[in-house]
Amino acid sequence: MSARILVVDDNPANRKLLEARLTAEYFEVVSASGGFEALEICEQGRCDIVLLDVMMPGMDGFEVCRRLKAGTRTAHLPVVMVTALDQPADRVRGLDAGADDFITKPIDEVHLIARVRSLARLKMVIDELRQRAAAAVALGMPERFDGDKLQGADRGRLLLVEDRASSAYRLQEALAPRFEVVVEANAQEAMFRAAEEAFDVVIVSLGLRDFDALRLAGHIRALERTRHLPILMIADLDDRPRVLRGLELGVNDWLSRPVDRNELLARVRTQLRLKRYAEHLRQQVEQSIELALVDPLTGLNNRRFLENQLNGLIETAKRERQPLALLVFDIDHFKKVNDTYGHDAGDDVLKAFADRLRAIVRRGDLLCRMGGEEFLILMPNVSGAVATKVAERARKAIEEVPFLVQNGAESIVVTTSIGVAERRDGVDPAEIYHRADKALYQAKSDGRNRVAVAA
Ligand SMILES: [Mg+2]
Secondary structure, rough: OEEEEEEOOOOOHHHHHHHHHHHOOEEEEEEEEOHHHHHHHHOOOOOOOEEOOOOOOOOHHHHHHHHHHHHHOOOOOOEEEOOOOOOHHHHEEEEEEEOEEEEEEOOOOOHHHHHHHHHHHHHHHHHHHHHHHHHHHHHHOOOOOOOOOOOOOOOOOEEEEEHHHHHHHHHHHOOOOOEEEEEEEOHHHHHHHHHHOOOEEEEEEEOOOOOOOOOOOHHHHHHHHHHHOOOEEOOOHHHHHHHHHHHHHHHEEEEEEEOHHHHHHHHHHHHHHHHHHHHHHHHHHHHHHHHHOOOOOOOOEEEHHHHHHHHHHHHHHOOOOOOEEEEEEEEEOOHHHHHHHHHHHHHHHHHHHHHHHHOOOOOOOOEEEEOOOOEEEEOOOOOHHHHHHHHHHHHHHHHHHEEOOOOOOOOEEEEEEEEEEEEEOOOOOOHHHHHHHHHHHHHHOOOOOEEEEOO
């Protein structure tokens, strides 16, 4: 798998070295010599993963990382901090700034490539979710995420798989003040529990005595229900080859013994943060599917879409001191079309009716099918007087040309009644809809095929 890696380092020799190693593995490499340049490249979406030197003149790596994680367009980018300081305190500082991983100079090449590959995989999943969530937002779904990616990262239920009682005790003690920790000594049992119970992160000791911890990790990755469950491995220092194997299998992160308490907490928080973010994106995508903002028959937006948009558009009009008009349409005697020519003919009329209204609306107008034979046009920055003219034009466009049904075998004269209202200050946004509807009712009772304007 390839990805675009941004190498940020103030030292040209370091940049060249990393560039050569990554290019040899077929990654694309972009480089930056300082924080501001790096932020700009990330802003412009020109990279997938950031390798960030900590010690730089001007803005240091911690600050660059914090800014990346605070930006809406860059918060999802995986950041690996690179430093000469092999101090747990610095690792924790990096992870607290939002870094996804930490590697030390001199760089262990095999480890670096394994981490970059694993982050590239994660980035691909997040990218796809972001794309689908963005499509949902473009369709009018409210963006409800408050931008605080850390929210919820301080709570969680963890499954700790460890068969050495003393180690399990120490790990649990480190985690317990913040998290609910469930200890499971039996790996087989842990497989079932991971699938059946709700956990946020699984922490697995790589040194289980009677079971291959990597098999457990592989199993968790393979199951549909636990595919996205973050796995954190705890390894002995001499277990490097199996750590790399684990990362290949989809283990998200690892720590080596002796475990530093703060580093453990920071790495768990990082996994939780990523999990919450991915969950949020998935939820947004699911909501958009559930809400189905488009009417399948006419291809127009539906009532739900309008309800999502109405308040915002009225607020904008109010702020900009602009008028806003609403037209409500109802096809006259539509029931008769269905009764006389059948429901397929009724559908043909609805589709053609929608097309004629489409030909009338301007860019920026909102045309919806509200349900049944009722349609609506919301017109920002249009006065009631102008909207009334538009309504009259629409009424004529419907009446003048008969509608073809039954593959052109029949043609029917269709007419429509229209209610028009203009927004008023200081009233509930839904009020405009009620007044337009009342005007529509007036048009109907005045004999149909006409436009009535709300008082
Ligand atoms: Mg430096």
